[in-house]
Amino acid sequence: MPKKRISVFTYLYNAWCIFWLIAIFLLLFPxxxxxxxxxPLNAWGTKLTNIWADVFFxxxxxxxxxxHRFRPSKKETYVFVANHFSYLDVAVGMGIVRNYFSYxxxxxxxxxxxxxxxFAKLHIQVDRSDKNSRTVSMMRSKKALDNGRSLFIMPEGGxxxxxxxxxxxxxxxxxxxxxxxxQVPIVPITFLNLYDxxxxxxxxxxxxxxxxxxxxxxxGLNKDDLEDLKKKVYDTIQNEIDKYQDExxx
Numbered sequence: 323m324p325k326k327r328i329s330v331f332t333y334l335y336n337a338w339c340i341f342w343l344i345a346i347f348l349l350l351f352p353x354x355x356x357x358x359x360x361x362p363l364n365a366w367g368t369k370l371t372n373i374w375a376d377v378f379f380x381x382x383x384x385x386x387x388x389x390h391r392f393r394p395s396k397k398e399t400y401v402f403v404a405n406h407f408s409y410l411d412v413a414v415g416m417g418i419v420r421n422y423f424s425y426x427x428x429x430x431x432x433x434x435x436x437x438x439x440x441f442a443k444l445h446i447q448v449d450r451s452d453k454n455s456r457t458v459s460m461m462r463s464k465k466a467l468d469n470g471r472s473l474f475i476m477p478e479g480g481x482x483x484x485x486x487x488x489x490x491x492x493x494x495x496x497x498x499x500x501x502x503x504x505q506v507p508i509v510p511i512t513f514l515n516l517y518d519x520x521x522x523x524x525x526x527x528x529x530x531x532x533x534x535x536x537x538x539x540x541x542g543l544n545k546d547d548l549e550d551l552k553k554k555v556y557d558t559i560q561n562e563i564d565k566y567q568d569e570x571x572x
Contacts, residue, residue, distance in 0.1 A: 328524055336525050342381045343413075346374050351436055358443040365422040367444050375417035379530070384519075386417050389533045392509065396421055399470050400509045400537065401501040405559050406476035407486050407517035414516060414530050415474055423472035426463050426496070428480060446473075460496060467504040473497070477552075486517055487563050493552045502544060502551070507537035510555050512562040515570075533562050 350370050357367040379386055394400055402419055404411065412425065425445040441447065446466070448459035463473055477493040484490075501508045514531040535558050543551060 332524060332526060335527055339378075339382050339525055343378055346377050346381075347437065350374055351440070354440055354444075358440065364444070367440075368422050371416050371440075371444070372420060375413055378413070379417055382525075382527075384527065384530055386414060386530045386532060388418055389531075392534055392536045394419075394421055394472075394509060394534070394537075399467055399504075399506045400472045401467070401497050401506055402472060402474040402509050402511055403497050403555055403559075404474070404476055404511035405489050405513055405563065406478050406481055407483065407513065408481065408520045409523060410516045410520040410525070410530070411476065411513055414513065414532065415511075418511070418532055418534065419472070419474055421472040422470075423474050424463070424466055426459065426473050426475045456496075460500070463496070463500050464503055467500060467506055473500065475500075477555075487567055489556065489560055489563075491556065493556060495548060495552075498548055498551050498555070499545070501540045502547065505541050505543075507539050508551070508555055509537050510535040510558040512559045512566075514563065514566045531566075535559075535562075 350373065354367050354370045357363040357370065394402075398421075400421065402415075402423065404415065412427075415425070425441070426448065427445070428448065446459050446462050449455040467473060475497040477497045478490040479494045482490050497508070512533040512535065514533065515528060516530055519526055519528045519530060538551070538554055538558070540551070
């Protein structure tokens with residue numbers, strides 16, 4: 323995709339977004355800090371990150387447009403799986419998943435002051451270059467699912483596709499092995515246009531569009547079903563991206 327031209331308005335808009343993203347976080351952080359220190363209140367820490375996303379996208383003038391083909395029950399446990407083309411994906415994920423959940427993702431965010439501490443407490447970080455870190459992260463994730471805490475995983479393993487809007491293949495196995503191991507449904511999520519909004523580190527104003535798909539159940543599945551399950555999830559997300567691209571191609 324060709325790079326978008328960056329106007330003066332876009333730079334001013336980004337300054338506005340960065341200011342409010344940080345300001346809202348700093349206002350909420352003392353309360354998040356309290357909740358994440360008390361294990362029974364951890365879920366409230368997640369709810370505050372939901373509020374962070376809600377307020378930010380409202381102030382940024384980008385309310386998230388969600389097509390619910392399925393409305394996840396807050397009483398149930400899921401593995402949420404989405405495509406990953408943009409730095410905006412995590413923030414949008416915070417705004418759309420209302421379950422008590424943990425992201426499972428790269429550990430690079432831990433170096434960011436305050437935010438890194440919060441993520442380390444609320445989410446599950448993995449250093450993909452460290453085999454021991456991957457093992458520990460999988461164990462923590464399995465424990466979280468078994469204790470009723472959902473996971474949100476982007477199985478491409480980072481923003482690594484060379485053919486956006488085609489997802490990188492093969493998917494990492496982790497999300498699917500975890501769902502099979504705990505026999506919980508996978509809920510595919512398609513981020514339709516986040517790459518168009520933030521193709522690099524600059525936000526270009528538009529309304530984020532997301533599809534939450536019907537769950538794919540894993541009850542009765544085992545490791546022999548891994549590749550079929552990965553393909554089913556890939557096709558569900560990618561077909562929606564392809565349809566959107568066809569409808570919006572100029």
